[in-house]
Amino acid sequence: MAIEIKAPTFPESVADGTVATWHKQPGDAVKRDELIVDIETDKVVMEVLAEADGVLTEIVKNEGDTVLSGELLGKLEAGAAAAAAPAQASAPAPAAAAPVAAASAGGEEPILAPAARKLAEENGIDPNSVRGTGKDGRVTKEDVVAAVEAKKSAPAAAAKPAAPAAAAPIFAEGDRVEKRVPMTRLRAKVAERLVEAQSSMAMLTTFNEVNMKPIMELRSKYKDLFEKTHNGVRLGFMSFFVKAAVEALKRQPGVNASIDGNDIVYHGYQDIGVAVSSDRGLVVPVLRNAEHMSLAEIEGGINEFGKKAKAGKLTIEEMTGGTFTISNGGVFGSLLSTPIVNPPQTAILGMHKIQERPMAVNGQVVILPMMYLALSYDHRLIDGKEAVTFLVTMKDLLEDPARLLLDI
Structure with a gap:
């Protein structure tokens, strides 16, 4: 019985996909639920599995072809695996198989x-x-x-x-060689959205700096107990920034809003996107209802996102939505940058490298671990006063973490 292999049903936010890799070639035997082909979309790689045991008889869409939701990719002859096995043993497998x-x-x-x-x-x-x-x-x-x-x-x-x-080097020393590879759909979509954001928004960036010593001391004091209490979840810096951002967004709801045509949409929840670097490019999975999450839940969620990003297992649902984004370029050594807003959001916070600098404290010069914060925002919706107040609120909360617990 012939079974049609079709592209998965894409969400409304995904128009089409590209055939990334065929893991089987015509004549290859397959088992039920075995991976046959990968479909790359603007956001994730979607796996197409075999519906039954059989033999792949035909490939309709080749690698690199664009496919629509539910479009025919190939055909599978169910129940023919046993007959195909001897043929596979006697004939060499195709190079791409x-x-x-x-x-x-x-x-x-x-x-x-x-x-x-x-x-x-x-x-x-x-x-x-x-x-x-x-x-x-x-x-x-x-x-x-x-x-x-x-x-x-x-x-x-x-x-x-x-x-x-x-x-081993990619090119031999002294060679004037060029290597041309196609841009992934994710990379192309990121580029498109970044250009769109810069051309359609009145984007502006404001900066502030945070003394990280209080958080570093708190983390150093409790990190072992925290990890033991929360089943191996490590206490990092990102959870403090997410908690501080949630509180600052509550006080400045415009920073948590979005523009839809001529309407302003104010969100009564805080879904925080956390930018994660992967082999395919930058992805932004979302912590849903971050206002209800504990530090341990935030750290656990971010850690899980990181693992899924490396394995290419993030789902479209995990990367859809978000009312505000935090990007941490500091992990790569960035001292200062101007992040680009992720539409339809209207603001993004950039964290940076912790650097010891001489600071004036009560008339004395003190060496402190400082971090620059950058808030890029859409000036069509957010005024300078709101943006600066948002960053000052984050600075106050991070430099005195007890205020996060006391809600002051």
Whole structure:
């Protein structure tokens, strides 16, 4: 029985997608719920799984083709897996069907999914050392992610042998070579939205600075107890900034609003988007109802988003919406920047690197760990007074964290 393989149903915010990778080729046997093809959209990579055991008989949409919601991608002949197995054993697999790594000690080559190969190369992981849990021993992206985590937790001495594999240069020294690769849909969409924001908004940025010493002392004092109490959730800086932003947004509701045509939409909740860097580009998953979340819940949510971003498992629902965004360029060493607003939101907060600087305190010069804060906002809706007051409120709350608990 022939089964049509169709593109998934895209949400209203996603117009179409691109066929990213076919994990099977015509003639390949597939198992029910096995990954057949990846569809890349503006926001996430969506996986299409087999509905039944069988053999892939036809590919209608090739890699790179644009597809609409529910459009036919290929065809699967159900129940024909047993008949296809001998043919696969006698004929070499097509080059695009399953990229392979270097030969293993036993002479057999491990089968890697394209995403798994890329992740292994980026992290210096030897594919032969990864145990595949996929069909026919295929090494999946999740297998490589597990290997990366294991490598990080292993002693430094054990990790040294894998280092030379990751050190190979892309181009030989002295070559005048160019490498051209297509821009991912996510990267292209980010570029489009950033240009749109700059051309359609009256965007302005205001700055302030925060003495991080009180939070750093609080974190140093309670981080071990916090982690033990909350089942391994680590206490970072981002949770303090989210809590302070929530309180500042309550006091300055215009910063939490959005523009819809000629209307201003004021939101009675705080859905905070947290910018996360991934291999595919910048993504902004959203902490829903952050006003009701504890520090531990915020840290746990952000940590989970980070893991999903690395594995490409963030869903469209997790990245849709948001009333305000926080971007932390400080983790990459940025000292000062002007973040770009993420429409239809009207403001974004930029965190930066903590830098020790001489500051005047009560007539004395004191060395303090300082951080610049930047608030970019749409001047069509937010006046300078609101923007400055928002940043001052955040500064006051962060420099005296007890005020977050006392609600003052």
